[in-house]
Amino acid sequence: MKHLSDYNFFDPELLICPYEFYKLAQEQAPIMELPSPRSDAKLFLVTSYDLVSEILKDTKVFSSNFSTLLAGKEEQDDELQKIYAQGWPQINTLLTADPPEHERFRALVNKAFSSSRVNKMHDLIEQIVDELIDDFIAQSKCEFVSEFAVPLPVKVIAQQLGVPQADLPKFKQWSDAFIARLGQLLSREQEIECAKDVVAFQHYFHDVIESRKKQPQDDLITDLVQAKVAGERELDTAELLSIIQQILVAGNETVTSALAAGMLLLTKNQQQIPLLQADPCLLENLVEEVLRMESPTAGMWRVVTQDTKLQDIDLKAGSLVMVRFDAANRDPIKFQQGQRFDVGRQNASNHLSFGQGIHFCLGAMLARKEMHIAYQLLLLRLKNIRLAQQGYQYLPNVLMRTLKYLYIEFDK
């Protein structure tokens, strides 16, 4: 029998299939110390539903300001500094901000990301989904990640942020540059290329912001520029750029991951497809069950602000904590037979895939809508969906659950 100490959490193979490890961790050490990448801070991994939830809700002891942890190497590098000096300062607005600053940004952005704004995107999403299916349906097969799951969220967000079709490759390049910086594994040349991309992104959106100020349109970026709440000033350019950057990063990869993971689950559980076709009301639950099973954002950081104790474990101020959404979402205490994919699961929506508390995902409503419309039209137009011989492959990643490719076949 394997022991917890036999596992290395950072082993790429474990990251691809961590569930056996999580089961043991939940039984024996739902909060456990891992080897830390930093000599000055201990690192803890949290896998139980209740502890993850407790940490997310306690923003005083568990801070989201982990931006210094993820910051690039610009502080020690003159050339990088020179490049960044040509843009706007990068500030903490949502994901990496704590109260009270977080409150102001979130209130303003909530105004823009309203349910009426998301509902207005319905027809656009339907149209993009149909066009993407049109592009591959005649071949009775496709590589689902690149032909569907990547372009859908990119096109939706691009349209809402006022990026014309011709600029889509640039848009994707910037999004990848932000994610590459978060990954911390760049060579100096790559750091420099990313810095140029960040500054190019800022200038591009500065121009879009200015044009929306002069000529408002019916889109998200206009809503952001105009957002106002009582007693608060409007968002300035650096703040707007930081928020747009987060929408870009948080809104593309995650939805891609969710769409692809759901398709893979359907091909592996084909007996559940007729249930969905017979009762379209089940589609809503399908979306929740996919989010629970695959948790596109698999984990997230918190920094301990004051000495504290969790389940008899001492956590010193400055320690790093990684909460695992993908573990919590299969915790047997919360989800019976959590390893089983079940489109009829009663409490599927209790998952923590969008987080909890003040940082609860800003784009949850949009992500759910994109997934719902996508599965509805895919199941309507593609019959007998199955995994193709080339199969699928996951990419090991500490924070994200990512499918590199997924080949499917179907009848028209």
Ligand code: HEM
């Ligand atoms: C299936 C898709 C998605 C998943 C699984 C997901 C997951 C999450 C999670 C777990 C958090 C909380 C992080 C924390 O507590 O530190 C979060 C926050 C956030 N998400 Fe999402 N997300 C998704 C889609 C989107 C989309 C489509 C957008 C925007 C268009 C978006 C924008 C954001 C932003 C801006 C935050 C920070 C909110 C804050 O700190 O107040 N996300 N997301």
